[in-house]
Amino acid sequence: MPGNSNGVKRARVNESGISQKENNGSTSQPSKKSKTVSETSKLSDTDSKILTELEEKFLCKHPQEILDFFNWAKELNPKEPTKAFYGVNKLELVGVFDYLAGKFANMQISEKQLLTHYRFVTDLPEFQTLFVYDGGRFGYWRDFPEEAEPLLVHISHKDEHFPKLEIAGTSNLLCAIYFLLKDQAHLEKYAKFFPETADLNGFENLISDAQKARKKKAVGKAMHGVGIWVPVKNDVGYRPVTDNVASFKKDLITMGTTKDDAVKDKMRKKIMETFAYIQMGNDELDYGMGLEFGHDLFVSGYECFDKMAKNVLATAYRLLKRENLGKILEAQMEIGRRRENVSVIES
Structure with missing residues (x-):
C-alpha cells in the first residue's frame, strides 16, 4: 500500500502544467489539450x-x-x-x-x-x-x-x-x-x-x-445533466426513457415525497409502466434506456427508489459489460447509501 513517502518522486511534466524534475532536470511547457x-x-x-x-x-x-x-x-x-x-x-x-x-x-x-x-x-x-x-x-x-x-x-x-x-x-x-x-x-x-x-x-x-x-x-437527457454514453449503431443501443423529462421528474418527486397513499399508488403504477418499457428496451438491445432510467432513479435521492435503482443499474452494467461499476454499486448499497459518515477513516 502506498504511504506518505511512496509518491512518484520524479514524475514528468505533463499537460497539467505540474512541473516535476526528470533525471536530466529538464522541463517543458504544458499544452492546453488533455492527452493520454x-x-x-x-x-x-x-x-x-x-x-x-x-x-x-x-x-x-x-x-x-x-x-x-x-x-x-x-x-x-x-x-x-x-x-x-x-x-x-x-x-x-x-x-x-x-x-x-x-x-x-x-x-x-x-x-x-x-x-x-x-x-x-x-x-x-x-x-x-x-x-x-x-x-x-x-x-x-x-x-x-x-x-x-x-x-x-x-x-x-x-x-x-x-x-x-x-x-x-x-x-x-x-x-x-x-x-x-x-x-x-x-x-x-x-x-x-x-x-x-x-x-x-x-x-x-x-x-x-x-x-x-x-x-x-453524450446521448439522452439524464437528469444529472452530463448525459450518458453507450455505443449506438444503426439506431440500436439507446432510446429515450420519456418524451417529457420534466413531467417524469415531477412524478419521481411526487412519489418520493407524498404521504397520500392514493397518490403514491398512482405514481407507482406510472413508474412501473416505464419499468416495463425498460425491460422491453433491454430485449431489443437498447441498453442505454435502462442505464438512463437507473441514473434518474438513483440521483433522485429518494429511498423508495433504492431497490429499483439497484436492480435496473445492475442489469444495465451487466448488459453493457461494465461489471466493475456493478461491483461499486453493490458495495454502496450493502454498506449503506445513507450512512452517517462518508469517510471510512472517521466513521
Whole structure:
C-alpha cells in the first residue's frame, strides 16, 4: 500500500502544467489539450505499479494526472498534502488521495468499505469523489471503468435531490482549483497554488472544450445533466426513457415525497409502466434506456427508489459489460447509501 513517502518522486511534466524534475532536470511547457499518458511521457515502473494498484483497489483506471497532482500537493504541503489547497474554499484531497497518503495503512477495512470511501448518497458508480470543499465536491466521471481519460465533474452540496453535475475540466486536476477561483477579482493572489509552468489563461478554454466535447458525445437527457454514453449503431443501443423529462421528474418527486397513499399508488403504477418499457428496451438491445432510467432513479435521492435503482443499474452494467461499476454499486448499497459518515477513516 502506498504511504506518505511512496509518491512518484520524479514524475514528468505533463499537460497539467505540474512541473516535476526528470533525471536530466529538464522541463517543458504544458499544452492546453488533455492527452493520454502515452502521448506525453512513458510511465516509470513505479508509476505503473501504483496506477495498477489503484485500479485493483478502486476498480477503475486512473490517469497519470492523479500521481502528478499528488506530487504537487506534497510540494505545497509535505506534512499534510491532502490539505495543500485548504486555502481555496477549504478544499481537501480525499478518496484515492487518502489511499496515496497512506491513511489506510494501519486500518482494517474491507474492499467494499474502500470502494465507498467518500461516496455520497447521490454519487453514481461512474463518479469518484477526489476533492471536497465548503460548497461541494469534485471528482472523475467515467462512462466505463477502463476509461483512460475521465472528465472532471463538479457537484454542489446544496441539492439533496437531483444534484446537477457540471463538467469542470479534463483529467487535469488543476482545473478544479481554477474552477473555484475563476471568478476572483485578483486571481494572481492564488498563483501559489499553481505550478510556475501552468498557463492560467488556458484553463478557461480547457474547461469549455471539455464541456463541448461531452455535449457532442453524450446521448439522452439524464437528469444529472452530463448525459450518458453507450455505443449506438444503426439506431440500436439507446432510446429515450420519456418524451417529457420534466413531467417524469415531477412524478419521481411526487412519489418520493407524498404521504397520500392514493397518490403514491398512482405514481407507482406510472413508474412501473416505464419499468416495463425498460425491460422491453433491454430485449431489443437498447441498453442505454435502462442505464438512463437507473441514473434518474438513483440521483433522485429518494429511498423508495433504492431497490429499483439497484436492480435496473445492475442489469444495465451487466448488459453493457461494465461489471466493475456493478461491483461499486453493490458495495454502496450493502454498506449503506445513507450512512452517517462518508469517510471510512472517521466513521
